[in-house]
Amino acid sequence: MPRTAATPEQIGEFFDQANHALEIVTGRNFHVGYWTGPEDDSSLEEATDRLTDQMIESIRVGQGDFRVLDIGCGLGRPALRLARATGALVTGISVSKEQIAHATAAAKAEGLADRVRFQYADAMSLPFDENSFDAVWFFESIMLMPDRGEALRQAARVLRPGGRIALTEPFERVPVPAHRRDAVDACMANFRTTSIVQLDRYPGLFREAGLRLVELRDITGNTITGSMTRYIDALLSNQPEVTDSVGQETAERMMRGFERLQNTPEVGYLHLVAVRVGDGQP
Numbered sequence: 001m002p003r004t005a006a007t008p009e010q011i012g013e014f015f016d017q018a019n020h021a022l023e024i025v026t027g028r029n030f031h032v033g034y035w036t037g038p039e040d041d042s043s044l045e046e047a048t049d050r051l052t053d054q055m056i057e058s059i060r061v062g063q064g065d066f067r068v069l070d071i072g073c074g075l076g077r078p079a080l081r082l083a084r085a086t087g088a089l090v091t092g093i094s095v096s097k098e099q100i101a102h103a104t105a106a107a108k109a110e111g112l113a114d115r116v117r118f119q120y121a122d123a124m125s126l127p128f129d130e131n132s133f134d135a136v137w138f139f140e141s142i143m144l145m146p147d148r149g150e151a152l153r154q155a156a157r158v159l160r161p162g163g164r165i166a167l168t169e170p171f172e173r174v175p176v177p178a179h180r181r182d183a184v185d186a187c188m189a190n191f192r193t194t195s196i197v198q199l200d201r202y203p204g205l206f207r208e209a210g211l212r213l214v215e216l217r218d219i220t221g222n223t224i225t226g227s228m229t230r231y232i233d234a235l236l237s238n239q240p241e242v243t244d245s246v247g248q249e250t251a252e253r254m255m256r257g258f259e260r261l262q263n264t265p266e267v268g269y270l271h272l273v274a275v276r277v278g279d280g281q282p
């Protein structure tokens with residue numbers, strides 16, 4: 001990408017100042033919602049929790065003391081939902097100190113502090129040993145990291161052989177004609193993404209990290225329009241509070257980002273699952 005990537009520190013600073021505004025607009029899940037179809041009138045909260053449930057299902061940890069790493073944990077809601085649903089021992093990491101404080105308080109308040117812990121850490125240098133986790137996920141976070149391949153290698157290193165890795169992120173759905181390149185880049189820049197991936201890049205990215213791709217779902221139609229419509233509504237009806245919290249410029253940039261994504265059909269949304277190969281496991 002021609003753009004200069006934000007460093008993990010800058011991403012952390014961005015969230016530290018924007019967490020409150022984002023929470024007003026998107027709720028405590030900083031990821032899109034999933035709607036089953038046009039007749040599905042679920043709220044944003046229901047739909048975003050539903051996508052979390054699909055992520056939980058896709059890592060197949062079952063019930064018990066399985067160890068799961070949530071890379072880019074946001075305010076901690078997905079990790080807490082995962083622990084409640086499965087009994088997993090979850091570690092959530094983020095480069096936003098404010099998110100770690102918020103998520104830690106939420107774990108305590110929900111009586112899950114013995115199963116879920118949150119810590120400040122950078123996905124580009126994970127402070128965990130090899131084979132520390134039974135599953136790992138990047139839930140709408142990897143596109144903010146400086147090097148997608150390195151992020152996947154780091155995740156694969158701490159994952160046990162046979163363990164699953166799940167991720168969701170926006171992606172380039174169709175070839176982008178030259179005259180639309182700027183529009184697509186502008187759309188992604190609004191979300192501070194470091195890069196956007198073309199569909200056919202994923203098998204290689206996983207393969208180079210020692211991972212085998214097992215599932216790839218294009219869920220664009222279930223996620224983007226429903227989420228952006230609701231984000232825009234929430235932003236419009238809470239404009240003074242959002243502006244108060246992040247300032248006019250960031251509030252406007254958020255609005256532009258949502259509108260652009262709604263009007264950029266080349267950008268879609270993916271849910272991918274891979275398995276770590278090794279120790280004789282295919």
Ligand code: SAH
Nearest residue numbers: 008030031072073074094095122123139141
């Ligand atoms: N998964 C959460 C939050 C998504 S927002 C949810 O679905 O609600 C993106 C998250 O990625 C933020 O928590 C941000 O701090 C984190 N992130 C971005 N770059 C990171 C990095 N280099 N290392 C760790 N976390 C990172």
